[in-house]
Amino acid sequence: xxxxxxxxxxxxxxxxxxxxxxxxxxxxxxxxxxxxxxxxxxxxxxxxxxxxxxxxxxxxxxxxxxxxxxxxxxxxxxxxxxxxxxxxxxxxxxxxxxxxxxxxxxxxxxxxxxxxxxxxxxxxxxxxxxxxxxxxxxxxxxxxxxxxxxxxxxxxxxxxxxxxxxxxxxxxxxxxxxxxxxxxxxxxxxxxxxxxxxxxxxxxxxxxxxxxxxxxxxxxxxxxxxxxxxxxxxxxxxxxxxxxxxxxxxxxxxxxxxxxxxxxxxxxxxxxxxxxxxxxxxxxxxxxxxx
Amino acid sequence: xxxxxxxxxxxxxxxxxxxxxxxxxxxxxxxxxxxxxxxxxxxxxxxxxxxxxxxxxxxxxxxxxxxxxxxxxxxxxxxxxxxxxxxxxxxxxxxxxxxxxxxxxxxxxxxxxxxxxxxxxxxxxxxxxxxxxxxxxxxxxxxxxxxxxxxxxxxxxxxxxxxxxxxxxxxxxxxxxxxxxxxxxxxxxxxxxxxxxxxxxxxxxxxxxxxxxxxxxxxxxxxxxxxxxxxxxxxxxxxxxxxxxxxxxxxxxxxxxxxxxxxxxxxxxxxx
Numbered sequence: 001x002x003x004x005x006x007x008x009x010x011x012x013x014x015x016x017x018x019x020x021x022x023x024x025x026x027x028x029x030x031x032x033x034x035x036x037x038x039x040x041x042x043x044x045x046x047x048x049x050x051x052x053x054x055x056x057x058x059x060x061x062x063x064x065x066x067x068x069x070x071x072x073x074x075x076x077x078x079x080x081x082x083x084x085x086x087x088x089x090x091x092x093x094x095x096x097x098x099x100x101x102x103x104x105x106x107x108x109x110x111x112x113x114x115x116x117x118x119x120x121x122x123x124x125x126x127x128x129x130x131x132x133x134x135x136x137x138x139x140x141x142x143x144x145x146x147x148x149x150x151x152x153x154x155x156x157x158x159x160x161x162x163x164x165x166x167x168x169x170x171x172x173x174x175x176x177x178x179x180x181x182x183x184x185x186x187x188x189x190x191x192x193x194x195x196x197x198x199x200x201x202x203x204x205x206x207x208x209x210x211x212x213x214x215x216x217x218x219x220x221x222x223x224x225x226x227x228x229x230x231x232x233x234x235x236x237x238x239x240x241x242x243x244x245x246x247x248x249x250x251x252x253x254x255x256x257x258x259x260x261x262x263x264x265x266x267x268x269x270x271x272x273x274x275x276x277x278x279x280x281x282x283x284x285x286x287x288x289x290x291x
Numbered sequence: 292x293x294x295x296x297x298x299x300x301x302x303x304x305x306x307x308x309x310x311x312x313x314x315x316x317x318x319x320x321x322x323x324x325x326x327x328x329x330x331x332x333x334x335x336x337x338x339x340x341x342x343x344x345x346x347x348x349x350x351x352x353x354x355x356x357x358x359x360x361x362x363x364x365x366x367x368x369x370x371x372x373x374x375x376x377x378x379x380x381x382x383x384x385x386x387x388x389x390x391x392x393x394x395x396x397x398x399x400x401x402x403x404x405x406x407x408x409x410x411x412x413x414x415x416x417x418x419x420x421x422x423x424x425x426x427x428x429x430x431x432x433x434x435x436x437x438x439x440x441x442x443x444x445x446x447x448x449x450x451x452x453x454x455x456x457x458x459x460x461x462x463x464x465x466x467x468x469x470x471x472x473x474x475x476x477x478x479x480x481x482x483x484x485x486x487x488x489x490x491x492x493x494x495x496x497x498x499x500x501x502x503x504x505x506x507x508x509x510x511x512x513x514x515x516x517x518x519x520x521x522x523x524x525x526x527x528x529x530x531x532x533x534x535x536x537x538x539x540x541x542x543x544x545x546x547x548x549x550x551x552x553x554x555x556x557x558x559x560x561x562x563x
Binding site for chain 2: 116180183184186187189190191194199202203285
């Protein structure tokens, strides 16, 4: 995942490459396996499901095994089916919110980072207000203004994320711009667009990518929380959050209803965090050597 | 013909405080001027003003005329960013004090050096020709194994080597005037004299004008032929190195010469 620096290397000198770069971080490998499993489940759910998501013909609260590998819920729906569709919903929520928050946040952050005085002050104040605004309240407003759907939840989570990402980007840009190498580039007559693409973006992007990966995990959690509260995708779309909420009452009689979505949720979020950790080690050349 | 002509330069902060007031000096083609003074005397600000790179909120007044090779003198004070960008690099460029922060930590040195080379020789410079130009530029500043250094990141080479790379980047612009802002202060003494000697020959070979900024009168007198002494933003004394060192007039200059002598005599006492 070191595309930027590798591309540069190819341009200048393509011979011998530091061997340490080849070594993979164990966190990255573990994280990729965990995330990969969930992605696989989600992809399979698109082409094949054991039952239809709204098929209530099964025995209610059946124990795992036989025709229903993970059992059924209180309405007789197959849990494995719900878990699989839930994986796809969780990934869509995470990707959608991260894409929205990432694009808007980085753009706003770049603008604020380069701005001086009043524009910077205005943007910073706006971001602070947005960060202080509870995501849950924002989500409820979205649901009230639109309807309870995955789109509303993603929009709310993405907007809340925008503020966090923008504030981080702003600080990173300001820090890079204060560096001597920016002044050095300017003294040799390098134009602003070249400075942004050549120095600013490469220097802020490792931190940004790691942060976006963390934000992805938080977005998945946020979607599960919103669904738990009934603010996410409406039935029959099975979100892990709503599965947890529905299985709440029967947690002792049919524990798989709670355990299965819980385990997958933890796998995805922990996996994404490990990927973020591994990315940080891989993307930073000063860390690469010491590992 | 003068490469740099500074007349009545005053640098003022937003609050209206003058950090540099009414400083005038000029540097002829191929000649060298040392700017000496303690930290906070306005040396570096003067250099930044010459490049049109004052920090936001500071304004320069007076006149700064910079002349690129084969071009009429251009006024820096009040020039547009576009005009300034055309001058930077061609007319003048800067080598900074801290070589670690003056190099992009995430960029391979070869790629960083390629930037001024391509700015100078055109974007068409790429591939094997670019690699050769990069290695030649590194070779010119006496760096061993230019191929290896071109592929290294700044943290993988030593401080002295970094300053040589920074020097190579500045020279790649082939400017009429090289501004060296305390280029050896961050280096240890033996490396310092090597880099100074290198700077000396490279500037002489290219017939470049040099504005050398330092707090160290001994270092300045080793490299330049004229000296301007700054104190609290005003020029207190100027003249040839021999005059300033031999017959300092202003009390502050006398202090500077005295402290340089003091160090020297301390060394001699030990030798004896």
